[in-house]
Amino acid sequence: MSYTKAELIVLPIALITMILITVLLYYFLKDKPKKIQDIPFQIITILLIVGEIIKQILEFSKSDGYDFWAIPLHFCSTYFFWFALAEFSKDSFKTTMENVAFVASVYLVVGFYAMPKGIIGSACENIFENYSTFHTFFFHHLVILYFILGVAFKRYNPKKQYVKSWIICFSAYFILATTCAHLLNTNYFNLLESSIPLMESFRLWAGQIPYTLIMAFVTIAGGAIFILISWNVSNKKLETVKE
Secondary structure (H helix, E strand, O other), X not given: OOOOHHHHHHHHHHHHHHHHHHHHHHHHHOOOOHHHHHHHHHHHHHHHHHHHHHHHHHHHOOOOOOOHHHOOOOOHHXXXXXXXXXXXXXXXXXXXXXXXXHHHHHXXXXXXXXXXXXXXXXXXXXOOOOHHHHHHHHHHHHHHHHHHHHHHOOOOOOOOOHHHHHHHHHHHHHHHHHHHXXXXXXXXXXXXXXXXXXXXXXXXXXXXXXXXXXXXXXXXXXXXXXXXXHHHHHHHHHHHHHO
16 A cells, blocks of 8 residues: 555545535535435435536547546446435435445545555646546545445445345346446456456466456445445444443
């Protein structure tokens, strides 16, 4: 885990800013109905969608043609989709997707602060240089803000049945992303080759199919295990309170 000088300056400032925003929103909204508390999450989702639409418009208008890399099939690029399902659906499906979206955001937070350069490249060094770096920086920080707000407003209420929903959602993602990665010869989510030396060595040794299956299994199983562990911890806390 190594940070550049720019990351050491920019990322703490961004994190503190997001925490302050969360504190203010929680102060004003903590006693409001859930529909009102949902508004910040909906605004974040809309900003992600609008940002993606602008990115696609700019990509299509490039003189050298559309780059398949811009298709939102990277793991991080799918957040606007999961968040939209969580924020603009209804009833039990909405509740389920709120929890799925929260678990997905945990992945980004862990990966982002473990290896920011692997997630956003050199965006911290040149945030406002062009729309691409601007979008990269703010897109990922909006997802992190979504996570922090989710913690503050206790959005995550793990249940055993959410494991099935998680598996369905991200199995569908891997099937689509893997298919498109091979058809378009574009390395979405490191599915063609890995930027992690250990994983790339495994791919070269074991072959593409075992590598892809391991990538999918680790990602999907990780989320499922997180849900089960947090569900178990939550149940134990409830039992302690009852006693």
